[in-house]
Amino acid sequence: MKQILAPVLSALLLTATALPALAAEALSATEFESYVKGKTLYFGKAGQAYGVEEYLNNRRVRWSFLDGKCKDGYWYEEAGQICFVYEDTPDPQCWSFFKEGEGLRAVFQNDPSSTVLYEAQQDDEPMMCLGPEIGV
Template sequence: MMRLTLTAIALGLSATALAAMDGPMSGAEFDAYSQGKTFYYGADGEAYGVEEYMSDRKVRWSFLDGDCKEGHWYEEAGGLICFVYDDTPGDPQCWSFYQGPRGLVARFENNPQSTELYEVENSTDPMMCKGPEVGV
């Protein structure tokens, strides 16, 4: 079901559709839209990842493999939403988010040619993450 929805979104909303949308969301708009939700994202017609947006701008990300990264987001000058994850604190990932006709559209601004994500689904259910790695 998710793959069918993702394909429909990928076919129905291209990069040129971004030009027809209002400008990027502000930090306050993004927070109001995302807080307390878990978003499933797609890119190029394929499932891409999932992110849970919690209070105090805390986030949890996974590439749908059950390995989760904890982090937070902040608003950068110019309206960018930047994410910093605990495992890479010196490497913010900055995005511009747009409210599209079918949900969020996110453009990776560290390299705008590389990634554009589309909201496939959102839920109030928390993400499923594997437990910590336990060694001998």
């Protein structure tokens, strides 16, 4: 029995000690900017389409929940997180971004248990924004 358990325990111990080395580190502001600048990224949440963001020059962004209504903003790095401020929301929304496979995973740091987004698609074309709503 000892001869059978020893290799299993050794393998488990080796795997457990290797896990921290495999843990992904959040992208720095420089890495994030290098990845997103000039692109339009579509994000999904729990297998559903969630939103799209266009990354412009000078760390400016344009976001939409895929409804054609766009809001402009900008991003900056603070304490290792990427924080966004939009024209209609003065409070920063901070995220940690991780490069995984061919895309990004984004974890909302204001409430990490509530929102994790995944890059679903990437495009070099600007996103679609409808004009301002004009009422009577």
